[in-house]
Amino acid sequence: xxLPDYEKKQYKVTRTxxxxxxxxxxxxxxxxxxxxxxxxxxxxGKILGVKCRGCNHVSFPPKLICGRCLVMPDQWVxxxxxxxxxxGSGSPRTDQETGEIVIDPVILVRQDGAxxxxxxxxxxxxxxxxxxxGMPIKVHWAEELKxxxxxxxxxxxxxxxxxxxxxxxxxxx
Amino acid sequence: xxxxxxxxxxxxxPELDLQMSPYECIFTAVRGALDHAGLKRKDITTVISxxxxxxxxxxxxxxxxxxxxxxxxxxESKVEMDGAHAAQYAMFRILSQNHKLAMVYGFSMPSCMPxxxxxxxxxxxxxxxxxxxxxxxxxxGMQMRAYMKKYGVSEEQIAEATATNxxxxxxxxxxxxxxxxxxxxxxxxxxxxxxxSPLRELMYPLLGDGCTALILAPEKxxxxxxxxxxxxxGVGNCQETYYFGERDLTTSLSMEKASEAAYKxxxxxxxxxxxxxLFGYTACEDIILAESxxxxxxxxxxxLVAKGCLNPSGGATSGMTPCxxxxxxxxxxxxxxxxxxxxxxxxxxxxxxxxxxxxxxxxNNIIYVLEGGN
Amino acid sequence: MCAKVQPAVISAGFCEHASKRSDVNMAExxxxxxxxxxxxAGIEWKDIDCVINGNMPAFEGANIPELWMTDHMASKNxxxxxxxxxxxxxxxxxxxxxxxxxxxxxETVLAIGFEQQSCGxxxxxxxxxxxxxxxxxPELGYEYNKIVSNMGAGAAIGIASYQAMSYMRRxxxxxxxxxxxxxxxxxxxxxxxxxHLKMPTVTIEDVLDTPYISxxxxxxxxxxxxxxxxxxxxxxxxxxxxxxxIPVYVNxxxxxxxxxxxxxxxxxxxxxxDPSEQLGAMKSAEVxxxxxxxxxxxxxxxxxxxxxxxxxxxxxxxxxxxLFEENTAAEAYEQGxxxxxxxxxxxxxxxxxxxxxxxxxxxxxxxxxxxxxMGKAGNQVPKTVHTALGxxxxxxxxxxxxxxxxDEPQRKFKGGR
Ligand SMILES: [Zn+2]
Numbered sequence: 001x002x003l004p005d006y007e008k009k010q011y012k013v014t015r016t017x018x019x020x021x022x023x024x025x026x027x028x029x030x031x032x033x034x035x036x037x038x039x040x041x042x043x044x045g046k047i048l049g050v051k052c053r054g055c056n057h058v059s060f061p062p063k064l065i066c067g068r069c070l071v072m073p074d075q076w077v078x079x080x081x082x083x084x085x086x087x088g089s090g091s092p093r094t095d096q097e098t099g100e101i102v103i104d105p106v107i108l109v110r111q112d113g114a115x116x117x118x119x120x121x122x123x124x125x126x127x128x129x130x131x132x133x134g135m136p137i138k139v140h141w142a143e144e145l146k147x148x149x150x151x152x153x154x155x156x157x158x159x160x161x162x163x164x165x166x167x168x169x170x171x172x173x
Numbered sequence: 174x175x176x177x178x179x180x181x182x183x184x185x186x187p188e189l190d191l192q193m194s195p196y197e198c199i200f201t202a203v204r205g206a207l208d209h210a211g212l213k214r215k216d217i218t219t220v221i222s223x224x225x226x227x228x229x230x231x232x233x234x235x236x237x238x239x240x241x242x243x244x245x246x247x248x249e250s251k252v253e254m255d256g257a258h259a260a261q262y263a264m265f266r267i268l269s270q271n272h273k274l275a276m277v278y279g280f281s282m283p284s285c286m287p288x289x290x291x292x293x294x295x296x297x298x299x300x301x302x303x304x305x306x307x308x309x310x311x312x313x314g315m316q317m318r319a320y321m322k323k324y325g326v327s328e329e330q331i332a333e334a335t336a337t338n339x340x341x342x343x344x345x346x347x348x349x350x351x352x353x354x355x356x357x358x359x360x361x362x363x364x365x366x367x368x369x370s371p372l373r374e375l376m377y378p379l380l381g382d383g384c385t386a387l388i389l390a391p392e393k394x395x396x397x398x399x400x401x402x403x404x405x406x407g408v409g410n411c412q413e414t415y416y417f418g419e420r421d422l423t424t425s426l427s428m429e430k431a432s433e434a435a436y437k438x439x440x441x442x443x444x445x446x447x448x449x450x451l452f453g454y455t456a457c458e459d460i461i462l463a464e465s466x467x468x469x470x471x472x473x474x475x476x477l478v479a480k481g482c483l484n485p486s487g488g489a490t491s492g493m494t495p496c497x498x499x500x501x502x503x504x505x506x507x508x509x510x511x512x513x514x515x516x517x518x519x520x521x522x523x524x525x526x527x528x529x530x531x532x533x534x535x536x537n538n539i540i541y542v543l544e545g546g547n
Numbered sequence: 548m549c550a551k552v553q554p555a556v557i558s559a560g561f562c563e564h565a566s567k568r569s570d571v572n573m574a575e576x577x578x579x580x581x582x583x584x585x586x587x588a589g590i591e592w593k594d595i596d597c598v599i600n601g602n603m604p605a606f607e608g609a610n611i612p613e614l615w616m617t618d619h620m621a622s623k624n625x626x627x628x629x630x631x632x633x634x635x636x637x638x639x640x641x642x643x644x645x646x647x648x649x650x651x652x653x654e655t656v657l658a659i660g661f662e663q664q665s666c667g668x669x670x671x672x673x674x675x676x677x678x679x680x681x682x683x684x685p686e687l688g689y690e691y692n693k694i695v696s697n698m699g700a701g702a703a704i705g706i707a708s709y710q711a712m713s714y715m716r717r718x719x720x721x722x723x724x725x726x727x728x729x730x731x732x733x734x735x736x737x738x739x740x741x742x743h744l745k746m747p748t749v750t751i752e753d754v755l756d757t758p759y760i761s762x763x764x765x766x767x768x769x770x771x772x773x774x775x776x777x778x779x780x781x782x783x784x785x786x787x788x789x790x791x792x793i794p795v796y797v798n799x800x801x802x803x804x805x806x807x808x809x810x811x812x813x814x815x816x817x818x819x820x821d822p823s824e825q826l827g828a829m830k831s832a833e834v835x836x837x838x839x840x841x842x843x844x845x846x847x848x849x850x851x852x853x854x855x856x857x858x859x860x861x862x863x864x865x866x867x868x869x870l871f872e873e874n875t876a877a878e879a880y881e882q883g884x885x886x887x888x889x890x891x892x893x894x895x896x897x898x899x900x901x902x903x904x905x906x907x908x909x910x911x912x913x914x915x916x917x918x919x920x921m922g923k924a925g926n927q928v929p930k931t932v933h934t935a936l937g938x939x940x941x942x943x944x945x946x947x948x949x950x951x952x953x954d955e956p957q958r959k960f961k962g963g964r
Contacts (some may be wrong), residue, residue: 026230027285028679030813031194035687063815065200067240067806070207070214072200086820087716089708090762103762108709108809108817116816119809121693128762133716148688174652196812225610226631231675232605233633236942237812239804246830249804249946250639253604253611253631262628262643269649270551271800271838294608297615299572408652410597412627415615430624532614537627 034062037076043147047139049114051075060114081139083111083155090128105131109155121154136160174438177264178395178402179543180274181210181388182504187349187381187492190284195229196241198384199280203243206276206386210398217388219272220244222251223259223279223496227291242278255279255452256385257499257529257539261408267391274394277387279497283380288495295532297415309454312417312533313377314369317457319422321371324472328371332359334456334478335376335490342487344516347501349381349492376455381492385500403507407439407542415536428465428528428538436467439542441524443467446542448509448525449483450502458535459488462528466540485509485517499529503541510545553956554648555787556795557780559914560584561741564775564902567665573612574619577661580776580907581621584657587923588780588790595780597652598622599643600659601629601636602906605675607667620659634854634941635802636660637777637910638948641937642800644781645950654783660910661776676943680814687814706809706822706944708761711859713823715763718874720862722763726754727880728858729768729900735887736897739925743773743902763859768900770856775904777911784956795917799839799951801831807943822944825867831949832868839951841934844869848951850892850919850928850935852912856899860940865893868938868949892928895919913937913950920954 034050038061041048049060054069058077066073088107095102105128108117122131123140137155145151183205185191185198193201207214220242226234235251238244248266252259256279263275292309296302320326336357342348343355357375365374395402409431414420436443449468453459460474463483469476477483484490486505489498506527508514528540560583562568562576571579577600585592598620604610617623628647632639637660644658684694714720730749737747757767787794805827806818832844841847851870855861862876870891871879879885885893894900896915899908916935918924933955939948 022287022290023230023675023678025287025290026678028230028682029191029194029282029285030679030683031197032683032687032813035814039687057818059816059818061814061816063240063811064194064813065196065241067243067245067818070200070204070243087709087713087822089705089712090759092759092761101758103759108820110820114816115820116811116818117809117820118816133713146688149684150688150690194813226603226605227610231678232603233676233942236633236676236807236945239942239945240806240818241812244804245806246803246826248802248834250630250643250802251632253601253629258628262630262646265643265646265650265652268651269646271646271649291610294610295612295614298609301615410626410628411624412613412617412622414623415617426624431626434626531611536614536617 031064034064038062039147039149042151043145045141045145047079047081047111048076049079049111051077057115058113059116060111061118079111079113083109083137085131085133085135085137086110086117087133088131103128107131109137123154123156175268176392176404176406177267178390178392178404179387179507180390180395180398180402181206181212182386182507183209184347184385184501184504185383186347187383187494189349189351189379189381191282191382195280195282196238198382199238199241199278202278202384202386203276206388210388212388212398214243217243217247217274217276219248219263219266220276221259221263223254223256224251224281225253225496227294228281228286228495230286243276248272254531255499255529255539256497257503257541260387260389260500260503261410261539263389264405264408267389273391275389277389277500278384279500280384281495281497282382283495284382288380307533310369310372310377313455313458314372316422316534317371317455320457320461323423326472326475328363329359330475331457332362334460334475335362337478338456338484338487338490341485341517342491345486345491348487349379352379352487352490352492372455378454378489378493381494383494383497385497385504387500387503401511401545403510404544405541406544407435408539409433409435410539412537422534423461424471425462425465425535425538427536428462428540431538431540432466435540435542441542445524446526447482447522448485448506448519450486450506450525450527451484452489452498452502452529453535454489459484462535462538466526482519485514485519499539502527502529506543510543552649552651553784554645554781554797555784556797556917556952557782557787557791558584558588559779559917560587561911562776564741564743564773564904566743566771566773568663568774569665573607573661573663574616576663576774577616577659577776578619580661580778581657581659584778584780585621590790592621595621595625595655595657597626597647597656598659599628599630599640599647599656601631601640602661603631603633603636606662606664606905621657626653632941632946634905635909635939635946635948636906636941637908638912638939638950639802641779641910641913641950642802642948644779645797645800648781648783654786656781658779658781658910659776660907662904662906663774664772664904665774677810680810684814705761707857707860708764709809710822710863710944711763711857713821714859714863717823718862718877720859720877722755723751724862724877724880725768725858726751728861729754731880731886732894732898732900735895735926736901739897741925742897744771764857768858770900770903773902773904775902775907777907777914779910779914793921793954795920795952795954796956797950798953798957799835799837801834801949802947803827803830803834804947805945807945809943819945823863827945827947828864828867828940831947835949835951839953839957841951845871848934848936849930849932850916852894852896852916852937854899854909854912854939856903858900861894861898864938868936887926888929895926895928896924909939909941909948912939913952917952920952
């Protein structure tokens, strides 16, 4: 769509020096002590979150520092493999074969029992129109568990009892 | 000005390659400062951080540091200069009476960043950057040459002052381990290679990863928290022009104006000052800053180093953490006033000054007048 | 002991904004805004005691650019501070200006926010927000193509689309409602002299005709990347009365920050489960209103400028800062309450949706709010404005700035802290 009545002013052009920021020269440090325990749990098919003794907030993936109490949480809890969609979005991409624009759903998952969210995916070709907030989902484990982030391939949508009851009641009316 | 008390501080000991993640490092400093003051996180009402996006290698680098800095649901802001500048912003907030206790921290991790490259990005992008003649080394060299020429100071005198800094760093338990050179001599300094003549390798400080946190409180609160707080009674801040052609590198106009303002605010004279902890990149810059602050006659500043009242902690030579060095200087001055600086304690310290800077050849200086006692 | 000083705004100025201001360099761009401010105030450069400024440095490839821009900022041989907090930079600089006066340390303070995005790489700059986190993810076993698709939408737009989904789910706002906000903003921008995207005849259909950039946001709804600068002049109550016809008093400020949304430090789980919940904004608003003595913001505030690069945020913020009841903002926009001649006009300057010079944007909000009170705004509302609000957000939707301004000074009550 050509944007209507958008006046683009012409200015004189002077010498321009582009600024460059070579980020490849940088290194980044991480403390993976918490993350490693989570990944070790993945290898056993367990989902481990870390709980702060001060405020009882459970974070998954585990946090190093609880900002509310300013302590390092260290109490590990096993979380169920179910969760819900906290919120979602659609990220458009061009299909390599057909050249069509496909919109993949990207969701923020809140694991049941956790107070934090993380970014994950739904099964391939799942329509983003069907995603709604609070949608119950379940971990889809990879065939071989390697103790890596990719052990959780994606989240499977599961039957939403609440939604079903709502719909049944609507149908009765 | 109402006095502002320094009630708690903590410095993570700098290391060349610190085995901590950035957030962990900030957490350690902030937690340490709270523990030092005997306070809880909920007592803090505002948090001012001093970090730099270019030093952290990411845009809006402060948005993830909120939790680690104890700023969750606190009035928070960031000053992208030296930590000492952040302390001034915290003072604004306390003096306005909107806030009670302020946490200030300065952090950077030079082992992860090309520090000299980020300094080149501070240059004027249309002229100075493309010709690539100006950098940290060459500007320090120019400054040193100008100073030596004007006042007839010899290279040996500068080397002697530098060696004293290294020796002082050895007495400072919070100095970088690699900077603790107890048997450094002027001859050894003069033997090291040139970085940019007359600046030699051993005249330029080592960079260390670290974080420093400071807790400031208004007068009433400070007296409740601790029996012997150290008071900030004056502050001065000044930025001079950038262009080297307009500046007299043998002196520091910004330091002159800043110290004038700070002394006026505190009601002291330069002769009242017992100890100075100044942030200069080189021993020569320390001397220039001290002279500009009125502590010594022009060209005679190296006697201050010999006397031991300029940078008894070793100054930036004891390990430079960009964004935190100014805060480190304040902490060292506080220790001198409290009599807690063990091996490098100067006796009978009543009033001290501490400074922070940014820019080439200390283009912007901030100086604090600190006083001990109730 | 010095008493608390009442800060006042006596002038605010802008440079002309455009997508590429290649006729000037960064320093000259800033200088335009500074000149505009100082000339309007009728004071001289030497009267300024302290300068506070900020921008988002990573966008221009210049670290601490004020070093070489000193002379262009009226700051030679003066106290100087640089405050940067990402998207809220402008707001944080404004708040720093407020505190510099309120502390009693300085009498006249110039606050400057600027950005020349055309000489840098904005998308690279924004992508670097979590570059460290992205760099460790492959090592933890996060597949590269997933990082690209999940985070690629990344940074501001990514977070905004999650926020939009949450907000639309809660409030039942439709895409049409979002488009209506865009139309109001861009038509307002056409009447304001310095703005970037001027579209006096844009319609809801035009906006809904554009493709998705990240569901549910479309290209036509998203803010532009602008070159621009803004400056404000703060002074004490006594001095403001002498200098300005209608001084604007800053009565309340707040900038409370929440945990980050979507992604947290070291790849951990993010603490904001619902990015449209905005605890930080609510707390900032509460504190600022408390300081200003405002009990019913929806009745007492006459004009608001909220920082909304994306239309869903404008609806969300006006609810979150207490101007409208929960989930009623979309309706209010439909009824024209927020239009130029409405009961509670919002973003009559065109907002961030029409002009986004990032380092300046959050300052343009309080600046425009102040100008509306003075009666000197580019797109002045017909009714008299007594109390106005300037708001900003940034970071991972966790940093907030909030300023309440009025034509009357704060009612002071004597007492301890
Ligand atoms: Zn906790």
